[in-house]
Amino acid sequence: MDGATPQDWRAEGKARGIPAPIAMLAELTHRCPLSCPYCSNPVELARKSLELDTTDWVRAFQQAADLGVLQLHMSGGEPASRRDLIALVTAARDAGLYTNLITSGIGLTEKRLHELDAAGLDHIQLSLQGTDAAMADRIGGYKGGFDRKMKVASWIKDIGFPLTLNTVLHRQNLHQLPDAIDMAVEMDARRIEVAIVQFHGWALGNRSSLMPTKEQAAEASRIVADARTRLKGTLVLDYVPADYHSDYPKPCMGGWGTTGLNIAPDGEVLPCHAAQTIKSLTFDNVRDKDLADIWYRGAAFNAYRGDSWMQEPCRSCDRKKKDFGGCRCQAMALAGDPAATDPVCVKSPFHAEMQTRANQFAADDGAELHYRSQPLA
């Protein structure tokens, strides 16, 4: 410790052109009743005994608000698996954060939802694994989950929580996209997130069972564009396209270390939820250091800020300020180098090979789903 205060770190960061973060993802636990094969949690799950306790989280929320975070996304795993969820929501609101619960609905009772309402929860994002019980329960690996979720959705509607429906789509359920949009309207959701599966975490090992075909990806884009026009003013659609079938990469995290940060269940502070796949990075822990110190001075956050780390073809590319060279974790996974151009980009030397493999994965009709496991105690 050198006696510096959060104000000092912010002044130092400002001088270096580093903005304060707007959003924080708090992964309260990796425990989850579901076992979706595309789970974005790391393959090495944080064990229950190493989870931050209530006091640690409350301190982190206060530090996040002091740092400039406005939006707190409480996620997991399943955040409802935390017995102190109500206390955590109360603390987040007390810190002045806009508080969003990202949940499958499993573990929420009507009573608990009323308690969350009283605690000041601002918004709920409910995940959808499929639009009928057969699909949803198979993908989630949890029998009865869909019926329970519909019950939870009706309580959410009765209480009046603002609702976003979040649906992850892949080769096995993409045909249900129009139904999912209809369901969002019926539930009075204001938003729907239509996310074609991104291949991080557990999804990377399930590419042959989940990869959409190029035709499916194009059809999804058409359906979303049509619904945006048709439902203007009724339902807002956020769309994450199938990036293996795209020509330019996603602007990962809106720029590394510029907009958001992530706290893993064990307190490790990450620039994005998949950053632990980049083994050359070291992460600070919120048990040991103030979030402002970690955000402005932490090695992992500074690793890919700005563009001095970029290689060609990114370095001289005019898109580098738009997409930042794409996703660092995907560059690591597919090109073997986290500083390489994301192979989704047409300018990457790995692009053609990646698209060929995408089409092979998409044609593997016999492939089985490999479900995610549970963290150790």
Next chain:
Amino acid sequence: MTRMLTSDAVPTLPRGVRLHWDRVREKWVLLAPERAVALDQIGHAILSEVDGAASFEAITFALAEKYGAPREQIAEDAGEFLRGLMNRRFLEVC
């Protein structure tokens, strides 16, 4: 349920959407589900008149008075701003 922003319509911020003073960046923001919209002075002035009771017409009169600007111009600018929020589901009218 989607209503037009007519002169007698009463705009209101729905549950889950609120004005917030961002003490770190020292500016007003509109917080909404998974969005934080930075407000300029004009945006903040308009939303400060949205109280769930005043009609759109009353809001434009109040702004015209307060800022000494022609009401037609205010109605056009405020209307465009508020309709943009309605399209994003950040504002409702009743």
